[in-house]
Amino acid sequence: MAEAPKNFIERIIEEDLEKSTYGGRVHTRFPPEPNGYLHIGHAKSIVLNFELAKKYGGKCNLRFDDTNPLTEKQEYVDAIKRDVKWLGYEWDEERYASDYFDRLYEFAVTLIKKGLAYVDSLPPEKIKEYRGDWNTPGRESPYRNRSVEENLELFERMRRGEFKEGECVLRAKIDMRSPNMNLRDPILYRIIHAPHYRQGAKWCIYPTYDMAHGQSDAIEGITHSICTLEFEDHRPLYEWLLKAIGLPEPHPKQIEFARLELTYTVLSKRRLIELVEGGYVAGWDDPRMPTLSGMRRRGYPPEAIRRFCREIGVSKVNAVVPLERLEECVRDVLNKTAPRRLAVLRPLRVVIENYPEGQVEWLDALNNPEDPNAGTRKVPFSRVIYIERDDFMEAPPPKFYRLAPGREVRLRYAYFIKCVDVVKDEKGEVVELRCTYDPATKGGKAPDGRKVKATIHWVSAAHAVDAEVRLYDRLFLKEDPTDVPEGVDWKTNVNPNSLEVLYPCKLEPSLAGAKPGERFQFERLGYFCVDPDSTPERLVFNRTVTLKDEWAKLKQKTRGEAA
Ligand code: ATP
Ligand code: MG
Numbered sequence: 001m002a003e004a005p006k007n008f009i010e011r012i013i014e015e016d017l018e019k020s021t022y023g024g025r026v027h028t029r030f031p032p033e034p035n036g037y038l039h040i041g042h043a044k045s046i047v048l049n050f051e052l053a054k055k056y057g058g059k060c061n062l063r064f065d066d067t068n069p070l071t072e073k074q075e076y077v078d079a080i081k082r083d084v085k086w087l088g089y090e091w092d093e094e095r096y097a098s099d100y101f102d103r104l105y106e107f108a109v110t111l112i113k114k115g116l117a118y119v120d121s122l123p124p125e126k127i128k129e130y131r132g133d134w135n136t137p138g139r140e141s142p143y144r145n146r147s148v149e150e151n152l153e154l155f156e157r158m159r160r161g162e163f164k165e166g167e168c169v170l171r172a173k174i175d176m177r178s179p180n181m182n183l184r185d186p187i188l189y190r191i192i193h194a195p196h197y198r199q200g201a202k203w204c205i206y207p208t209y210d211m212a213h214g215q216s217d218a219i220e221g222i223t224h225s226i227c228t229l230e231f232e233d234h235r236p237l238y239e240w241l242l243k244a245i246g247l248p249e250p251h252p253k254q255i256e257f258a259r260l261e262l263t264y265t266v267l268s269k270r271r272l273i274e275l276v277e278g279g280y281v282a283g284w285d286d287p288r289m290p291t292l293s294g295m296r297r298r299g300y301p302p303e304a305i306r307r308f309c310r311e312i313g314v315s316k317v318n319a320v321v322p323l324e325r326l327e328e329c330v331r332d333v334l335n336k337t338a339p340r341r342l343a344v345l346r347p348l349r350v351v352i353e354n355y356p357e358g359q360v361e362w363l364d365a366l367n368n369p370e371d372p373n374a375g376t377r378k379v380p381f382s383r384v385i386y387i388e389r390d391d392f393m394e395a396p397p398p399k400f401y402r403l404a405p406g407r408e409v410r411l412r413y414a415y416f417i418k419c420v421d422v423v424k425d426e427k428g429e430v431v432e433l434r435c436t437y438d439p440a441t442k443g444g445k446a447p448d449g450r451k452v453k454a455t456i457h458w459v460s461a462a463h464a465v466d467a468e469v470r471l472y473d474r475l476f477l478k479e480d481p482t483d484v485p486e487g488v489d490w491k492t493n494v495n496p497n498s499l500e501v502l503y504p505c506k507l508e509p510s511l512a513g514a515k516p517g518e519r520f521q522f523e524r525l526g527y528f529c530v531d532p533d534s535t536p537e538r539l540v541f542n543r544t545v546t547l548k549d550e551w552a553k554l555k556q557k558t559r560g561e562a563a
Helices: 008-019 040-055 074-087 099-111 122-133 146-160 209-220 228-246 269-277 290-299 302-314 323-337 551-559
Strands: 028-029 057-062 094-095 118-121 170-171 187-191 205-207 222-227 253-257 347-352 361-366 376-381 385-388 406-410 416-424 430-437 458-460 465-472 501-505 519-522 528-532 539-546
Touching: 008 040, 008 222, 008 253, 028 040, 028 209, 040 057, 040 074, 040 222, 040 290, 057 099, 057 209, 057 519, 074 290, 074 302, 094 099, 099 118, 099 146, 099 170, 099 187, 099 205, 099 209, 099 228, 118 146, 146 187, 170 228, 170 269, 187 209, 209 222, 209 228, 222 228, 228 253, 290 302, 290 539, 302 323, 323 430, 323 519, 323 528, 323 539, 347 501, 376 458
Parallel strands: 028 057, 057 094, 222 253, 347 430, 465 539
Antiparallel strands: 118 170, 170 187, 187 205, 347 385, 361 376, 385 458, 406 416, 416 430, 465 501, 519 528, 528 539
16 A cells, blocks of 8 residues: 655654754654643644654653643643543653743743843733734833843742732843734733642743743753644744743754634634533533533544544645534444444334234344444344334325335334334324234345335334433534624524434333443434433433434435435
8 A cells, every 4th residue: 555645744754854853853742721621623733743753753742731820720631631542642741831830930031131031011001002013013112121130130029929910021022123923022921910720829920822832842852843823923933932042952843734623613712611601512521512522422433533633634724624524434433333223213103913912033133234243133023113203104205215004114134014004193193003014024035025115223112221312413503603793692603403302212122231432323323322421220322423414415305315
């Protein structure tokens, strides 16, 4: 097999290996801020960083980029570690940017001593005004030329807590006229009078992203620091700081790639927090959430997420990926691995009039036709069964080939049955079907060669296990959920019908002991996973994904091809 073409990051790494830029080392890191749960966008970065390290015999760190005490929590650290492991990766070193606060402080002092940083006492709104914009060059702060001694003393007093928030900041002294806004004397340290979840009350000044990130990379010996495109304009600052501080060379190299965006999905922790806090979903691990914990709960196999991330690849151009591509990966993996079971979600009772009362046959059913080693199991057949309400129509339109009065269909793994009568309640709703079966069709074939056009699934009523089944639809009505007119809340795009709960659904008895996390294909219906809410008394299943793309099917229907 030909080797997969190399992406641009692999080419950069291979060039560095060839030139021995880092003495043959490759060391990457995945650097989440513990201010929320990981989502599928983070998975792209995780797969990229960990697999590059593996491919080139290098290392990959898990680094918590925890420099903002206001938003970070241990709960998020724990969840992130769980999710990275679940995705299938082991980090070489577990690091925390906050463990470097002492060294970062020393780096700041170094910059001050070199005349490359100063304490600015302009109020925040003035700093913003003086910064200018794309069209207006910035203006220098009147505090820009404070002496080294004065800056050292003021910075020390900032650290001791002698100033209020916003009273002063530490800025790099670069170029207020630079066309790159990031170089207009960026802020390196700000005062935040808040304890840090790991450092406690030790600090009241905290480094900004720019001050912390590259320096943490250098401390850890990272060679290739991979981030998303928004940071492209920060790269000159990244390089400036490493050099200005005088960190040993060779310096880590920042490389940017396009972030993952998916249709019908928001991938920003800030927005995901709004969904959780606004009660639009039941929590971070709600199966409708694009978080890894939500996808786990929904039944997405980690292998499917890894495959998706590899397939979409990396590029320098932002593009929105259709959600269906992720769902296809989920189906592909589950098709090969998920045991098949019979389950009826919306039961309709069927009495087979000529089947002996009290008789039960245990029929062989295939566990997975895709996997010859998966074997068979026994499913009970008896006089009263349930079929899917949708599989019967009293007045079937053309091309509806399933059960109807006078018509014969095949019951999967069992017999042909024919509908001979329909029982209705006082409202005229069909509540039961009367059928006959043909004993000669056992196993699904008629000895006289007569054909039926449909095979439907069923469950024996006396043996059925009741379960709650949760069906999920897209969480948003629009492809771009954030597309709203000025002043309108983006959350008005939340789909009010994204969850449908069915009870009691009827399952074949072998599902009685199913444990949370176990995945199955319910034949003809889709893939389902046992929810953590499930108990032996009340089983709960989540629909992971339908068998086929419902939307493609809908389009087919409008062309009149429904079977
Ligand atoms: P969010 O905007 O959701 O808060 P973030 O970028 O602030 O995301 P971090 O915790 O800082 O979240 O991200 C950790 C790593 O994951 C970073 O390297 C970041 O570039 C990467 N990452 C975040 N979102 C995506 C995405 N949608 N696609 C690819 N990589 C991403
Ligand atoms: Mg971030």
